[in-house]
Amino acid sequence: MQPAKARARKPSPVATRRERVQSKEDAIIAAAHKSLTTRGFAKTTMAEIARKAGVAEGTLYLYFNNKDALARAVLAVFYKRLTETAKTGVAKCATTRQRLEFLARHHLESIIGERRLLELIASDVRNTQAYEGSDIYKMNREYVAVFDGVMRDGAWRGEIEDSAAQWIKRDIFFGSLEYSMRTLLMKKRSSKKDISAVVAELVKLLMGGAGARxxxxxxxxxxxxxxxxxxxxxxxxxxxxxxx
Amino acid sequence: MQPAKARARKPSPVATRRERVQSKEDAIIAAAHKSLTTRGFAKTTMAEIARKAGVAEGTLYLYFNNKDALARAVLAVFYKRLTETAKTGVAKCATTRQRLEFLARHHLESIIGERRLLELIASDVRNTQAYEGSDIYKMNREYVAVFDGVMRDGAWRGEIEDSAAQWIKRDIFFGSLEYSMRTLLMKKRSSKKDISAVVAELVKLLMGGAGARxxxxxxxxxxxxxxxxxxxxxxxxxxxxxxx
DNA sequence: TTTAACGACTGAGTGATATTCATCATATAT
DNA sequence: ATATATGATGAATATCACTCAGTCGTTAAA
The missing domain is CATH 1.20.5 (Single alpha-helices involved in coiled-coils or other helix-helix interfaces)
Structure with missing residues (x-):
């Protein structure tokens, strides 16, 4: 097995050229991720990223056209991971209510951890005229599709009302969570309880408020x-x- | 009457020194507003603002400490106007439902018009450690207080449930609207109808769900x-x- | 009237930072 | 071994926020 390895010209312990390039790209993205999430977009310099990644400044531009593109790449791996964990988490839930609760808590906790990345979406990416069709756009679509699937399935089962348009529910869901994040970050202490409260209320609303009605x-x-x-x-x- | 005018040393038709300074500040803010809303924070240069305002670049720094402070000043007049129109609009509404509908539509239409200013809140102001206690923070508090008042009053009258914490409802309200804005801006056509749909759904949820109730x-x-x-x-x- | 002080303003200059490019280094192919 | 391509470098360039030494007009003092 492992025909790729077997076909390698060099028996040397070092990686193939392609692998080396890939790992360097990973190192750059990792370095950029660290700087962006800890210091924000404006305050991170390309020089800082280069130093952290162990490459020259000019090298960054061999891998990414500019600072924006690098930030977008960071965002892309975030979205990819977010989508994966969302999918696997939802798959483990039995009821629609549990799925929504999981998705809400998962989203909220994730964006609290990587809050600085959301800047990029708001201030940078969304402004480009060519946002539609961009990679980030596609990844966002794929991510919210998880939520859409849960809602559609819940409506099909009759577990939730499906009165409003889907895109409106989606905006309410993600909008509420992102705004709540800001509030939660400003509150001095408490977290667990507040997160649970937001999640519970939001799920109640989206489920049609049925239980308490x-x-x-x-x-x-x-x-x-x-x-x-x-x-x-x-x-x-x-x-x-x-x-x- | 008009003791200030009467006491003026100069009978000349030109404005007093203070007035001249004030109008220059207004001109700078207006120029900054135009650039910021049309090109975004990152792409507007101080040189551009100075040119539009008809002053030298250095003059900008006599009025504002830096680019951020200037942007915050622009944000401040936006908030002031937003709060005023919200208050007067709410005062004209009879029922809680009407008030919420007005507030939702008012907020949504306002932020669609000045969408670029929201960048500033998200990416710039909110990151400063000293956000609490800042002018922008106070203005935001005053603005959302209008919503809080409507909700409190509605709960008092028994027109709405007040099960969830107020801050959660507030986040759901404003969060949903700001997220919806993004969606609306991406949709090619349509507006009026979509805005109404979002407003209606949101108000329905905040009023306690079922219309029949x-x-x-x-x-x-x-x-x-x-x-x-x-x-x-x-x-x-x-x-x-x-x-x- | 002359002089000094002051306030408002200016724009060339400074430093930081994103981006480019001529050059070098290494691995691969012939 | 030589040539070629790929990858990497960092000094040089361009842009831009921000500073500061100095100008100009007005007011106050002598």
């Missing part, structure tokens, strides 16, 4: 009404004691 | 009775304060 409706309104009667009574009492 | 609550006999007690209390209050 039956009882609370009349009960909820009733409680509110009682509160208001109570408040109104207090106001009346105050008036009467003042004796106008 | 709204009717029974307000139609409930108890709620009507509460309205009457509430109104009666208010009338008495008015009467008593007038007399005293």
């Amino acid at each position: 039956v009882e609370p409706i009349s009960g909820h309104a009733l409680v509110k009404a009682v509160d208001r009667v109570d408040a109104a009574a207090s106001r009346l009492e105050r008036l009467s004691t003042v004796k106008m | 709204v009717e029974p609550i307000s139609g409930h006999a108890l709620v009507k009775a509460v309205d009457r007690v509430d109104a009666a209390a208010s009338r008495l209050e008015r009467l008593s304060t007038v007399k005293m």
Whole structure:
């Protein structure tokens, strides 16, 4: 077996040329990833990346046309990994509710960890006129397709309402999570609990709010009404004691 | 009247020194706004802004410490205007549902128009360690407070459930809208209809889901009775304060 | 009136950084 | 061994945010 290895001209322990190039590219991407996620796009310099990767500055441009392209490459491996883990995670869940919960928590935790990469999407990639058709666009499509699949399947099984358009639900799902990330990052402590709260609420909304719908409706309104009667009574009492 | 004018040393028709400085600052911000919204942060140069504003490059630094600060100033006038129009718009709406619909549409249309400014929030401002306590942070707080007020009031009236934490609802609201913006910008045609669809769905979710739920609550006999007690209390209050 | 001080402003100059390119090094092919 | 192609280099270039020594007009003081 291993015909590729067997056909190698050189019996030397060093890798083939192609492998060497590949590993160098990997090293560059890894170095760029580290700098981008720790210092952000604006503050990372090509010189810094080159140093971390152990290559000359000019070498970076043999592998990537410019800083943007390098950042996009970093984003690409992030998306690839994100999509893979999302797919395998969903496959392990039995119900639609569990799948959505997993996807939400998975997305939220992932983007909290790599928050700085989201800058790139917002400020850089999305602005290019040629975003559609780009690699990043395709990867994004593939990633959100996981969510779409779960929702479609859930609707087919009758586990969730499918009233609204799919793209709207998708935007609500990912939009809420990305915005929540900002809030969570600003809160000093707490995390686990807050993440769970966001996930639970979001899933509840997307599932149609079904679980909580039956009882609370009349009960909820009733409680509110009682509160208001109570408040109104207090106001009346105050008036009467003042004796106008 | 107009003691300031009367006290002015010079009767000349030109503006006072302070006014001249102010109008120059306005010109700089306007120029920066134009460049930032049309070309994005990275591609606008200080030289370009200076040219548009009709001042020397060095002058920009008399008014703003650096490019970031100038961008933040642009963001500030955007927030100020956004908050004002949001407040006045909400005041004109009678029901919670209408208020939320107005806020959602208002936010979505505004950020579609000034989409490039959102970059600044995401990629620049939010990264600074000192974001809390900054002017932009305060303005953001004031803006989202409009939404918070509407939600709180709606919960008080019993028009909406207030099961989830307020900050979660807030993130869902603004997050969904900002993400939807991206989708809407990528769709070739259509706008009005899609905006309405997003707004409707989002409001439906925040109001507690099912459309059928709204009717029974307000139609409930108890709620009507509460309205009457509430109104009666208010009338008495008015009467008593007038007399005293 | 002359002089000094001040505030607003200028734009050539500085430093940092992305990007290029002439050149070198090594491996592969003949 | 020589030639060729591939990979790599880092000094040089271009761009751009930012600085600063100096100008100009106005006000205050002598």
